[in-house]
Amino acid sequence: xxxxxxxxxxxxASGAVYxxxxxxxxxxxxxxxxxxxxxxxxxxxxxxxxxxxTAATGSYWAGFAxxxxxxxxxxAGTERLLIRPLRNASPLSPIIATLGLLMVLQGAVxxxxxxxxxxxxxxxxxxGRFSPADAFALASVLLVAxxxxxxxxxxxxxxxxxxxxxxxxAARLSGVRxxxxxxxxxxxxxxxxxxxxxxxxxxxxxxxxxxAVFVFAIAAAVAGGLENPFGAVAGGLxxxxxxxxxxxxxxxxxxxxxxxxxLLTVLALKPDGxxxxxxxxxx
Amino acid sequence: MxxxxxxxxxxxxxxxxxxxxxxxxxxxxAPGALHAVLGANGAGxxxxxxxxxxxxxxxxxxxxxxxxxxxxxxxxxxxxxxxxHVPEGGGVLTELTVEENLRLGGLVRRGRAARAAALGxxxxxxAPLRERRTRSASSLSGGERQMLAIGRALMAGPRVVLLDExxxxxxxxxxxxxxxxxxxxxxxTGLTVVLVEQNARTALRAADRAHVxxxxxxxxxxxxxxxxxxxxxxxxYLGL
Numbered sequence: 001x002x003x004x005x006x007x008x009x010x011x012x013a014s015g016a017v018y019x020x021x022x023x024x025x026x027x028x029x030x031x032x033x034x035x036x037x038x039x040x041x042x043x044x045x046x047x048x049x050x051x052x053x054t055a056a057t058g059s060y061w062a063g064f065a066x067x068x069x070x071x072x073x074x075x076a077g078t079e080r081l082l083i084r085p086l087r088n089a090s091p092l093s094p095i096i097a098t099l100g101l102l103m104v105l106q107g108a109v110x111x112x113x114x115x116x117x118x119x120x121x122x123x124x125x126x127x128g129r130f131s132p133a134d135a136f137a138l139a140s141v142l143l144v145a146x147x148x149x150x151x152x153x154x155x156x157x158x159x160x161x162x163x164x165x166x167x168x169x170a171a172r173l174s175g176v177r178x179x180x181x182x183x184x185x186x187x188x189x190x191x192x193x194x195x196x197x198x199x200x201x202x203x204x205x206x207x208x209x210x211x212a213v214f215v216f217a218i219a220a221a222v223a224g225g226l227e228n229p230f231g232a233v234a235g236g237l238x239x240x241x242x243x244x245x246x247x248x249x250x251x252x253x254x255x256x257x258x259x260x261x262x263l264l265t266v267l268a269l270k271p272d273g274x275x276x277x278x279x280x281x282x283x
Numbered sequence: 284m285x286x287x288x289x290x291x292x293x294x295x296x297x298x299x300x301x302x303x304x305x306x307x308x309x310x311x312x313a314p315g316a317l318h319a320v321l322g323a324n325g326a327g328x329x330x331x332x333x334x335x336x337x338x339x340x341x342x343x344x345x346x347x348x349x350x351x352x353x354x355x356x357x358x359x360x361x362x363x364x365x366x367x368h369v370p371e372g373g374g375v376l377t378e379l380t381v382e383e384n385l386r387l388g389g390l391v392r393r394g395r396a397a398r399a400a401a402l403g404x405x406x407x408x409x410a411p412l413r414e415r416r417t418r419s420a421s422s423l424s425g426g427e428r429q430m431l432a433i434g435r436a437l438m439a440g441p442r443v444v445l446l447d448e449x450x451x452x453x454x455x456x457x458x459x460x461x462x463x464x465x466x467x468x469x470x471x472t473g474l475t476v477v478l479v480e481q482n483a484r485t486a487l488r489a490a491d492r493a494h495v496x497x498x499x500x501x502x503x504x505x506x507x508x509x510x511x512x513x514x515x516x517x518x519x520y521l522g523l
Binding site for chain 1: 362386390391
């Protein structure tokens, strides 16, 4: 029973990381119908920048703030320079573009910081079962999800974002500056992706550190439904707990396989996600 | 002329690829007028509205709003200068509630109080919308949807409203109510209305003046009564 409780708590803490990365994928998909494969690279660049800022200033939190800012800038810049020009291209083009960006950024990180693992600090004490660092991961992601809900539901900015995502032309005719709003959605999503990177990086950071996390995040986003931010959070936590059980009861060598099984099962049985509503949106 | 026309186009020409959809259209609408733009399917009526409202940049020609050259300004900026375009079918966001649609329209206004006052006025004007404020916009009937579309445009505090086929798919009684409402708005607030219609009889009954488009060019223009009384125009362009 003790073992089960430990596995559940550990699963929730790592699930929070998958949830944050899944959330960033879903927010971007909702806004612009693009699955952003460069998202782990944004998180990677942000984490390495945080490492550099923390090394220079001696403050973990200065590095943390730098990571979120860098994530936001990368997101907005990518929307403006890479995605917007492809607005009228085939749906495959932005996917290829983000895949290319992923490789470029991963390569660049390796060139700047090298491929050797760098020792990366935890935000808080990481010792013990469900440590303060674990609690921080879970609490920060839940807080972000709540803040997002409030933003979308109750603020003018959220209303503009929803309108720009649903019907860009009708939104323009109501005075919404759709381009700026979509760049803002990318910035917000990518700052959340950078948060995921900060939570996933310790104890060691390498240019491929987020590859596995990204696979789990995609599984979480698909399980929750690509258009449903709350599905992404729930999916992330569920995938985290499930993988923790697989690791604990079966063996760590099957963890990645279990994530793929989740992905395939959801796609086969409920392709719109476990939390999808019946009605499909007309495009 | 004392005042600048509310809306004026000079030689407005629009191409879709190699096809010339609008050919040198000159049009002038006086402030406070209810002006109809008529023509058959594909005559260029919707293209004219899209070019005037900044959705589709014209190849050549100018658009003037109260004497100010706004050619090439994007639609979202023209909204801030008081030019509102209600597209065919209303462009209502069916994923949002009735009130969210209206609030969206009012976001270009500055200040919470101004937005709340505008919302109250629109609800006074369209009582059915007030009753259904928390409902999804997808639950509205065709007539209510058109009310919501017009209400959302009014939320922005417009000086000129461009309406694309507001009567499309609506019962004649509902269409008449909407036309009366537009006339009423115009006389109470001095709003300028440009009405694109395929239904010439309905539009000419409501409008002061009209332009008739044919294959992208102006085929006839004048006061509504004159157009209605001209047998050549009636037969060739209005199908009356």
